[in-house]
Each structure stands twice: as structure tokens, then as C-alpha cells.
Amino acid sequence: MNRSHSWTDYQDRLSRVTAYLHDHLAEDLSLERLAEVAHLSPYHWHRVYHALNGETIAATIRRLRLHRASGYLANTQLPVAQVARQCGYPNVQSFTRAFGVAYGMGPTQYRAQGGHVVFRQGLAQAVAAGYTVDIRYVPAVVLAGVPHRGNYMRMGRAFQSAFTHLAAQGLLRDDTRWMAVYYDDPAAVPEAQLRSWAGLSVPAGASSSAPLQPLTLGACTCAVLRHRGPYATLGAAYQWLYGQWLVQSGHAALDLPVFEDYLNNPRDTVPADLLTDIYLPLQA
Numbered sequence: 001m002n003r004s005h006s007w008t009d010y011q012d013r014l015s016r017v018t019a020y021l022h023d024h025l026a027e028d029l030s031l032e033r034l035a036e037v038a039h040l041s042p043y044h045w046h047r048v049y050h051a052l053n054g055e056t057i058a059a060t061i062r063r064l065r066l067h068r069a070s071g072y073l074a075n076t077q078l079p080v081a082q083v084a085r086q087c088g089y090p091n092v093q094s095f096t097r098a099f100g101v102a103y104g105m106g107p108t109q110y111r112a113q114g115g116h117v118v119f120r121q122g123l124a125q126a127v128a129a130g131y132t133v134d135i136r137y138v139p140a141v142v143l144a145g146v147p148h149r150g151n152y153m154r155m156g157r158a159f160q161s162a163f164t165h166l167a168a169q170g171l172l173r174d175d176t177r178w179m180a181v182y183y184d185d186p187a188a189v190p191e192a193q194l195r196s197w198a199g200l201s202v203p204a205g206a207s208s209s210a211p212l213q214p215l216t217l218g219a220c221t222c223a224v225l226r227h228r229g230p231y232a233t234l235g236a237a238y239q240w241l242y243g244q245w246l247v248q249s250g251h252a253a254l255d256l257p258v259f260e261d262y263l264n265n266p267r268d269t270v271p272a273d274l275l276t277d278i279y280l281p282l283q284a
Contacts, residue, residue, distance in 0.1 A: 011168060025064055063267070067153070102271060150194060152196055
């Protein structure tokens, strides 16, 4: 087996681990069980995972569990104890400690005072908090990616798949952009039927192959909202963008889906500092 095939094989194995994590976050995730999923020796697989992903498996599990928990806290009324259980924490105390370290406040305070609350207070409050909308022409961006169906908060699985295949095809670059398209309104479409797409930009003149699907975004005027904070707050940002800003702006939305551009990496960025540009295509 040559070096390229060996690298691709390891990425495929670790992609299976990522998929397993997303499906079993509420369960005990031992190193031994994850080594079985990866079909790698328990003596070596974690070193491989750390080397290829840039974070330990413990850090990945903690990040994914807290990401899911933040979504529950921002967008549902589930009791904190139930959120803790559904995200794999044995009790509220351990969950509260972990959440406070990552988000700078406890779960109850986050539910009451997180960024999602600012957007739900109205246009003036969001503007006062530093959120503004920039209207500009967005050049075309060519991407390759995979579709996702279901809860938008679980898009990480699709991104991992797109990353693995793009890397295997030699198309990753230092300036690769991570972007997503959201086709449906979660308030109007059942969760299991929500359609989205996760992709990465490809170099000029390059083309990807299956299972990656090509997609071009942009090449139109957009309203651009730069969101700062946890991804769980994005749902409230959308409600504000459509329900407050758009109806008062004098602009009309173009018949194209909204898309997002993720400007930094959740593996090495605290949730409060995550930057996401939301692009709403507008009629000329």
C-alpha cells in the first residue's frame, strides 16, 4: 500500500469514529470502544487520531457534547438535568463545570443571557450589541461537499465526510473555506426532513470526484451578517435577519438559499469567539 492510500485509509477509519460519536454522544465513549469502531489497535489509534485531527479524542467528545448541549439550551425548554443526560454527562454538577469552562457561564445563565436572547429582543438591541448587516456583491465560490439531512446542529458529521474525501483527492489548501447551505426553515419543516449541505472550497481550475458534489455559491448581492459566538445562537440570528432586518430594510430576498461561511476553527477557538458570516442573497 502506498503512502497516499495509507493516509486515506486512516482518514476513513477516523471518519467512522466521528460518525459514531455523533450518534452515541449520550453513551459511555471509552477509548477501547472507539478503537474497535476505527478497527485500529487500542495501543496506537489515539495517537493516529490526535495527529490527523489536531485534538485529542477527549477534546473532540467534550466539544461535540457541549455544542449539542448549547443547542438544547438555546432552542428548547428541556430541563438542564435532561440536557446533561442527553449529552453524556452523569450529573448536573459535572455538566455545569464543563459548560462553564467552555462557555464562560453556567447552563442556566447561558439559557437566560446567551447571544440568542439578544437577537430575540429585536432589531435595535441586536444593533446595539454590535450586529450589523453589510450589503455587498459576493463573488462566486466553487465548493465540493456532501448533503446532510436532519438536525442542523449535527452538520459536523457531513463536514468530516467532505473533509476526508477532499483531503484524499489532494484538494485541501491552507486557505480552504468551510461553508454550508441551509435549504429549509426549522420552524416549518420536521427535523428529520431538514435539508442542508456541507462543503469546502476547491482550488481554481480543480475538480472533485464522487462522492463529493460540486456547488457554486455567491455570484450575487447578499446581505451579510457576521455572527460572533456559539453555533447554537445562529438559529436566533436567522430569525432576527428575516423577521426584523429584512422586513424593515426595503430589500427582497432572491430565490436562492441562505449560506454560511465559517471563519475560524471550533477545535482551537472558544465558542464565544467563533465567527460565522451568514449570507442572504438579495434581489438586485
